[in-house]
Amino acid sequence: MSSWRDRWSNWLPRMAVVTHDLAMVWVVWHTLHWLRFGVMANPPQLPLWSPEVVLVLIAQGLVFWQVGLYRGLWRFASVPDLWNIFKACALGLFAIVLGLFLYNRLDMVSRTVLVLYPLVLMALLGAPRLLYRAWKDSRNERGHAGSVRILILGAGHAGEALVRDLRRFGTYQPVGFLDDAARMRGTKVQGVPVLGQVKDVDEIARETAARLLVIAMPSADADAIQRVVVVCERTGLPFRMVPRLQDVLEGRSLPGELKEVAIEDLLGRKPVMPDWKAIRDWLGARSVLVTGAGGSIGSELCRQCARHGARRITLVEIDELALTTVEASLRRDFPNLEFVQVLGDCGDPAVIRHALGLAQPEAVFHAAAYKQVPLLETQLREAVRNNVLATETVARACRDIGVGTFVLISTDKAVDPANVLGATKRLAEMTCQALADQRSTRFVTVRFGNVLDSAGSVVPLFREQIRLGGPVTVTDPEVTRFFMTIPEACQLILQASAIGTHEAVYTLDMGEPVAIRVLAEQMIRLAGKQPGRDIAVVYTGLRPGEKLHETLFHADERYRATSHSKILQAEPRAVAAANIEVALHALRAASAEYDQEALARLLRSTVPDFQPLAQDRPAIPETATVVAFPARTARKI
Incomplete structure (x- = not known):
């Protein structure tokens, strides 16, 4: 019984989405024809249901299913989903034209409607999905008022993806980006402002009351990471790092995981890519x-x-x-x-x-x-x-x-x-x-x-x-x-x-x-x-x-x-x-x-070239005084 309930609870939202999309197809088809024929002196009567309308719904619905429109979730709708919707609308138009041509040689079908149909349908299908996602994201932000405030260093693709992941989890609240690119100054990424340069992290972290710093620069070389780590250390705040794609693919890090900066990230040498x-x-x-x-x-x-x-x-x-x-x-x-x-x-x-x-x-x-x-x-x-x-x-x-x-x-x-x-x-x-x-x-x-x-x-x-x-x-x-x-x-x-x-x-x-x-x-x-x-x-x-x-x-x-x-x-x-x-x-x-x-x-x-090493350098006693070397004199790694 519980298995049947689980199956029904999984199918019910999907059926609701299918019903919504087919309803939009019906609305777009009828509305465009009504507007097109409404300017005529004697507009023809357009029935709400007809064999032609049923054929349109069947053709478009089959294309929706074949393109995979119902394999995604509205909660995670994004630009690739909009492209998928446009592709489904364009292919649906082709299927509709073919079906109606075979049925009645496109009798009483406006060519203007055929041009506008995929664009209007894409807007009516995409807008609800994006609005639903925005609503869910805003609910998550309000529902986690006590979440950890984080400052993200790097406003590129990794930083943008990190904000989306953090909003889904809800335990962290991104308060701003830092990025050295001049073009990013004063902009927003996923609604989060770019507040300044990486070197200003100490001051901006105090102003935003950040409690965690995240380095979102997975493609940066070791020298750049080392410079960023130095400025992060000055703040006294804990800091983490978005893992490199290669580490994720090879199983050393999990997708979405924030890892501690490891010593190999600071080695001063670029990873070698094998053939x-x-x-x-x-x-x-x-x-x-x-x-x-x-x-x-x-x-x-x-x-x-x-x-x-x-x-x-x-x-x-x-x-x-x-x-x-x-x-x-x-x-x-x-x-x-x-x-x-x-x-x-x-x-x-x-x-x-x-x-x-x-x-x-x-x-x-x-x-x-x-x-x-x-x-x-x-x-x-x-x-x-x-x-x-x-x-x-x-x-x-x-x-x-x-x-x-x-x-x-x-x-x-x-x-x-x-x-x-x-x-x-x-x-x-x-x-x-x-x-x-x-x-x-x-x-x-x-x-x-x-x-x-x-x-x-x-x-x-x-x-x-x-x-x-x-x-x-x-x-x-x-x-x-x-x-x-x-x-x-x-x-x-x-x-x-x-x-x-x-x-x-x-x-x-x-x-x-x-x-x-x-x-x-x-x-x-x-x-x-x-x-x-x-x-x-x-x-x-x-x-x-x-x-x-x-x-x-x-x-x-x-x-x-x-x-x-x-x-x-x-x-x-x-x-x-x-x-x-x-x-x-x-x-x-x-x-x-x-x-x-x-x-x-x-x-x-x-082994003729074996020359046992003579310990001619005096050993420093274990009780020797500790010497603290300033960071600026340390050799780069």
């Missing part, structure tokens, strides 16, 4: 296997592969919780894809053989690795076992069964390595180069720098320190790093893999290096605090194995452009495959004996 067609052409309908699938890069690689056409994804992960979590998330978001779980160490030959047998992959992404620089300085055996020997195990197994493409996820620290992480990653690159065979598996190495918000990286560490009230610990005031977001890094990994070179080392263009000190200060400000006043910044000195600055390019590797502007291909340095084979055998023996001295000796001899 999606090339990626889908290469990845489409393939089976792929990802090692380290529960990690930051591995899980996002799985997500990107699922989004761009892979038919089966095999997840290899040693951490059972991470494996369960990522697999559940992927099944929820991509229910039609096939996911295979393999719990185990990819460095175990039995595990990787089993995984490859289940997956039958055309491509393998080797993302499993240890990557914490200071920790690995004292854990040489595990660094070699996981970063070098496991890579050799997976790469050799892929070559033995003829996997099409093997992709090694490397790091900028492999360029002129100065720590154990860089040296082991460089040796992993050399191992893949030694295994490369032009007749079988294509070996691809992709290098990039630090990844924002990856597990164990500096951003989540700073975030947690800020949450706890500080201090935020920075190793050195001058230290810089290259940064890239997780999705961007994974997209470029896929892009590099799709380029097609048989044996290649690709370096991703990471933009300008970012000062870690400035990164820390920006994160403190984004949390609504002031560095040096609310949250202390403490300099602790460089940790074991850490450089002041990383480099992306090696002097002996010739780089050339690829089909993508942000990816460079390096000419691999020559390696002696036989020597690498002997070194790997010795490393396995030393690893089995947990002989760290032998491992260190072998690593230095096999």
Whole structure:
């Protein structure tokens, strides 16, 4: 019974709209003919109902239905709905003329009426819809007098759409726009006035009693966003941001959601747009296997592969919780894809053989690795076992069964390595180069720098320190790093893999290096605090194995452009495959004996450019005085 009631309650408003529209058709048809024939000396009698009128109603009603006029709601009527109404009226006129011509050769039908009919009918159909929407919007505004007053920075399309969304929800009241465009000065957008420029936000926020600022500039670059954030911070008010369209499409933000300004929005580099067609052409309908699938890069690689056409994804992960979590998330978001779980160490030959047998992959992404620089300085055996020997195990197994493409996820620290992480990653690159065979598996190495918000990286560490009230610990005031977001890094990994070179080392263009000190200060400000006043910044000195600055390019590797502007291909340095084979055998023996001295000796001899970093810069004691750097002296990010 309730189901019948629900169905009736859904159909009743739609039937009322249909009745209204057909009534307007009848009124327009009769009124126009009455006005046209009324000027004649002996006007003909026009019956209220006739076969001709019924034919007009049927023809126009069928066109209304076919065009989809009743799939929308009056509550959300807008300009596209008016265009749809005009299209329905014009097509309806064509159907009416055709029907009446076949019925009575358009007898007693005025040509003037036929010209005016679609225009008048559009006005009578569109006006009630727009008036109803305006009435509902005004009711919402009156019904939420206690709603939060917000000031919107940016009066473009995003700002206009935001006002419409906010009025529907009713919990926020837009009180004004700020926009730097001179043409917007003194105008209104959706009835909300443009009150001034963005730089005047402090004064205008006080005058309008705004309680929240919203940055509606999703297409602005990082420099512009950073300038806007600075003026928003001066007001002391909370501020939010309309997400970018790309973030919404890729599921990182919800439509209509107001998100906090994230540190990646201030990175000072434009997001890199991949060649999606090339990626889908290469990845489409393939089976792929990802090692380290529960990690930051591995899980996002799985997500990107699922989004761009892979038919089966095999997840290899040693951490059972991470494996369960990522697999559940992927099944929820991509229910039609096939996911295979393999719990185990990819460095175990039995595990990787089993995984490859289940997956039958055309491509393998080797993302499993240890990557914490200071920790690995004292854990040489595990660094070699996981970063070098496991890579050799997976790469050799892929070559033995003829996997099409093997992709090694490397790091900028492999360029002129100065720590154990860089040296082991460089040796992993050399191992893949030694295994490369032009007749079988294509070996691809992709290098990039630090990844924002990856597990164990500096951003989540700073975030947690800020949450706890500080201090935020920075190793050195001058230290810089290259940064890239997780999705961007994974997209470029896929892009590099799709380029097609048989044996290649690709370096991703990471933009300008970012000062870690400035990164820390920006994160403190984004949390609504002031560095040096609310949250202390403490300099602790460089940790074991850490450089002041990383480099992306090696002097002996010739780089050339690829089909993508942000990816460079390096000419691999020559390696002696036989020597690498002997070194790997010795490393396995030393690893089995947990002989760290032998491992260190072998690593230095096999990777000639490995120069362990001497910590010649004096460490700054953890009790050092906090130094607050003014915002104007901070390097741009």
